[in-house]
Amino acid sequence: MTDAALSPPPARPSAFHELEVTWVHHWTEQLFSFRVARPDDFRFRSGEFVMIGLPAEDGAKPLLRAYSIASPSWDEQLEFLSIAVPDGPLTSRLVHIKPGDTVMMGKKPTGTLVLDALTGGETLWLIGTGTGLAPWLSVARDPDTYSRFGRVIVCHTVRNVADLAYRDFFTSGIHDDPLIGEEAAAQLTYYPTVTREPFDTPGRITDRITSGAVFTDLGLAGPDERGGFSPDRDRVMLCGSMAMIKETAELLEGFGLKEGSNAEPGDYVLERAFVG
Numbered sequence: 001m002t003d004a005a006l007s008p009p010p011a012r013p014s015a016f017h018e019l020e021v022t023w024v025h026h027w028t029e030q031l032f033s034f035r036v037a038r039p040d041d042f043r044f045r046s047g048e049f050v051m052i053g054l055p056a057e058d059g060a061k062p063l064l065r066a067y068s069i070a071s072p073s074w075d076e077q078l079e080f081l082s083i084a085v086p087d088g089p090l091t092s093r094l095v096h097i098k099p100g101d102t103v104m105m106g107k108k109p110t111g112t113l114v115l116d117a118l119t120g121g122e123t124l125w126l127i128g129t130g131t132g133l134a135p136w137l138s139v140a141r142d143p144d145t146y147s148r149f150g151r152v153i154v155c156h157t158v159r160n161v162a163d164l165a166y167r168d169f170f171t172s173g174i175h176d177d178p179l180i181g182e183e184a185a186a187q188l189t190y191y192p193t194v195t196r197e198p199f200d201t202p203g204r205i206t207d208r209i210t211s212g213a214v215f216t217d218l219g220l221a222g223p224d225e226r227g228g229f230s231p232d233r234d235r236v237m238l239c240g241s242m243a244m245i246k247e248t249a250e251l252l253e254g255f256g257l258k259e260g261s262n263a264e265p266g267d268y269v270l271e272r273a274f275v276g
């Protein structure tokens with residue numbers, strides 16, 4: 001018998017990284033962020049998502065769900081923004097993670113919320129509801145975003161003011177970013193809206209697009225015109241609830257914008273993060 005026959009078969013490379021949690025922050029009872037150290041060989045494009053999960057209990061298969069990476073492609077840490085669904089199979093457990101715990105992460109990032117899937121334009125709109133803000137934390141910290149677009153507008157719609165995670169970051173913290181701080185200060189506008197509490201800019205983003213309020217607020221409408229999106233100027237990314245995405249995509253099509261993909265870049269791209 002040869003030595004080769006005696007040695008155990010080579011272990012199959014795992015499809016997942018097992019990563020140490022380095023930081024956890026709870027925004028509300030239903031919303032938290034966490035970071036893991038980035039594996040040296042993990043590459044992704046800003047705006048992509050990856051499978052995240054926890055090692056199985058009782059030897060069952062690990063429980064995995066799609067998560068947008070909330071860090072830009074150059075970052076050494078990988079950040080995620082998560083919902084906590086009380087009876088959600090993954091997040092009812094994930095909400096209890098602490099620094100030092102282990103999280104599993106798939107090795108193949110993917111997605112359409114990437115600059116590559118858009119043709120050139122002047123203004124980039126990043127429109128998200130709830131945890132649909134996560135990919136904008138990535139795209140808005142990527143230097144390519146500011147070299148490709150003169151203006152970047154981050155719209156975040158949530159139910160309650162407390163759900164406006166990263167509000168301070170988008171209002172001021174991002175201006176201190178060593179890589180894109182100056183560009184963000186000059187080119188980025190943050191536009192939050194709140195649906196269930198009084199707020200300066202209340203209501204759904206879709207209603208504020210339909211009424212023209214968002215264009216007036218941002219100085220994009222003339223005194224006698226309501227404003228709108230233009231295929232010559234505007235490029236849009238959408239992420240969040242199915243309802244918001246469906247309605248906004250219909251509005252964009254009405255303005256003449258066409259959906260793009262990695263294979264065929266266009267005027268807008270979308271990712272349905274959850275039904276509801």
Ligand SMILES: Cc1cc2nc3c(=O)[nH]c(=O)nc-3n(C[C@H](O)[C@H](O)[C@H](O)COP(=O)(O)OP(=O)(O)OC[C@H]3O[C@@H](n4cnc5c(N)ncnc54)[C@H](O)[C@@H]3O)c2cc1C
Nearest residue numbers: 065066067068081082083088089090091131134273274276
């Ligand atoms: C491409 C993609 C990217 C995603 N990125 C993120 C992300 O960055 N952060 C994140 O928290 N989730 C994200 N999700 C949703 C995520 O995959 C899981 O659904 C979520 O983590 C809940 O998992 P769960 O097992 O606890 O419950 P699930 O059984 O997956 O969901 C239970 C119910 O909770 C609701 N729900 C699920 N996710 C959300 C959410 N994010 N916000 C509000 N309601 C929700 C849905 O109505 C669903 O029916 C993404 C999904 C997709 C497809």
